Amino acid sequence: MRQKYEQQMKKGVLEMLVLQLLSEKEKYGYQLICELKERSREIFLLKEGTLYPILYRMEDDGLVTSKWSEPRGKEVSKKYYRITGQGKETLLRLKLLWRAFSESVDEIIED
């Protein structure tokens, strides 16, 4: 299953976007959902049932790590995700694939 993420490209866009956001700064789940909604102008409206399984999967695959924050004062403890070296590599690969994929689609639909 070496090519897993590549093969899932069409579905793998979400993985790519999550990795992108995490490559900028470590974040927790709910935050990712909100940021994705904002930055995509309401196009990526992830449900928890979509995002969290993605995070668990990526953690299993070594693309991200997680750790619970120690809550300061009244704060609730949150689970922060951080991208790993392997995750950065995967993100790069996914971006290249996305370019090829989307350019190809564009060419075909523009006659």
Added chain:
Amino acid sequence: MRQKYEQQMKKGVLEMLVLQLLSEKEKYGYQLICELKERSREIFLLKEGTLYPILYRMEDDGLVTSKWSEPRGKEVSKKYYRITGQGKETLLRLKLLWRAFSESVDEIIED
């Protein structure tokens, strides 16, 4: 299930591409596989097990119609698919969605 195709946007790229090819001229299954391979520069390498179910689905949904060719001489009979009015509408909608979708992705991954 009115929004079916819209909701499946990420997976619906294949449907969009097939509709696009059919909007240019009626075609048969194998031909679609070959053309898609060519025009996408080897990026969309559809298997029969992927394409034919898509065609059946779209026929069920009234986006395309099919008819068997009467074989001339030695020719094998082929099942030609033609896009319908509803299929053209769907194609337009899918293209608009694709633009919004891909532009959104591009913005996010380009920081």
Added chain:
DNA sequence: TAATATACTTAGCAATACAAAGCATTATAT
């Protein structure tokens, strides 16, 4: 005559995106 290309079909599988629900806490509004 064997292999390859063309052409369509189907069964079965793994992965995914989602709905939906639950749990717990904090903030806001009534």
Added chain:
DNA sequence: ATATAATGCTTTGTATTGCTAAGTATATTA
């Protein structure tokens, strides 16, 4: 004071999807 909404994480179940794999059949090429 109490209800509601928002935040935050998790899990279960479901429909859809893309694919593997196999099967059927004919035509062409080696």
